[in-house]
Amino acid sequence: MQPAISEQMQQTVQTMMPQFGANSFVQGIATGDLPRAVVINYVQQDNIYLQRFLNLYQRVLGQLSPELLANTEHDIRMENGAHQVLLQAAQTTTKEIMTPWPPTKNVTQTYLQHMESAAKQSAFIGLASMQACPAVYVTLANQLVAKDANVPTNPFAAWINFYAGTDDGFDQTMFHELDQLSPTVANEDRQEALVVFQKSCEYELAFFAQAEEEN
Numbered sequence: 001m002q003p004a005i006s007e008q009m010q011q012t013v014q015t016m017m018p019q020f021g022a023n024s025f026v027q028g029i030a031t032g033d034l035p036r037a038v039v040i041n042y043v044q045q046d047n048i049y050l051q052r053f054l055n056l057y058q059r060v061l062g063q064l065s066p067e068l069l070a071n072t073e074h075d076i077r078m079e080n081g082a083h084q085v086l087l088q089a090a091q092t093t094t095k096e097i098m099t100p101w102p103p104t105k106n107v108t109q110t111y112l113q114h115m116e117s118a119a120k121q122s123a124f125i126g127l128a129s130m131q132a133c134p135a136v137y138v139t140l141a142n143q144l145v146a147k148d149a150n151v152p153t154n155p156f157a158a159w160i161n162f163y164a165g166t167d168d169g170f171d172q173t174m175f176h177e178l179d180q181l182s183p184t185v186a187n188e189d190r191q192e193a194l195v196v197f198q199k200s201c202e203y204e205l206a207f208f209a210q211a212e213e214e215n
């Protein structure tokens with residue numbers, strides 16, 4: 001018997017963790033040392049990303065399970081709390097960095113388009129493409145906690161703790177939903193779900209790297 005789709009996805013994330021650990025944005029989060037411009041870049045793009053992600057999530061979950069949508073939507077909105085940690089360290093505010101609304105950078109755009117076109121194939125494949133978003137951050141944050149990166153002297157400690165602890169089990173709820181749906185879809189769709197999930201994990205890595213790009 002094949003392992004559950006959630007297990008296969010978790011395995012993909014685990015396999016990629018060394019690449020995340022070697023990423024210089026992630027290292028900056030771990031050491032508490034990131035240039036102000038990089039932090040601002042990241043939060044600007046993440047605001048753009050999360051707005052469109054939420055929109056897509058409402059469409060996809062609206063098709064799959066309106067009840068689950070109602071119970072989980074707030075988890076995405078709560079991410080503003082993680083942004084506030086970064087903005088405080090950079091001594092700025094959401095209003096200041098989002099006015100005027102900044103341009104959408106290339107990785108943000110292609111990552112969002114990737115999920116939007118996955119959702120056009122089917123709601124299940126769309127959901128699979130969106131699952132890298134919670135899954136990568138939870139695994140990454142747990143690894144950072146295991147390395148004691150969330151020491152109180154780290155200005156980004158609360159960002160790490162947010163994703164390690166207060167994600168409200170969002171990633172597990174979504175993995176559970178994917179496992180429930182998986183036996184109801186065609187084999188090719190299950191395979192495609194794994195492909196789009198892996199691609200999204202690669203975009204997650206590129207998204208961190210993008211924050212270090214010059215404006």
Ligand SMILES: Cc1ncc(CN)c(N)n1
Pocket residue numbers: 046049050079132133134137204207
């Ligand atoms: C791009 C991205 N990926 C994941 C997350 C965490 N849910 C996020 N805030 N932004």
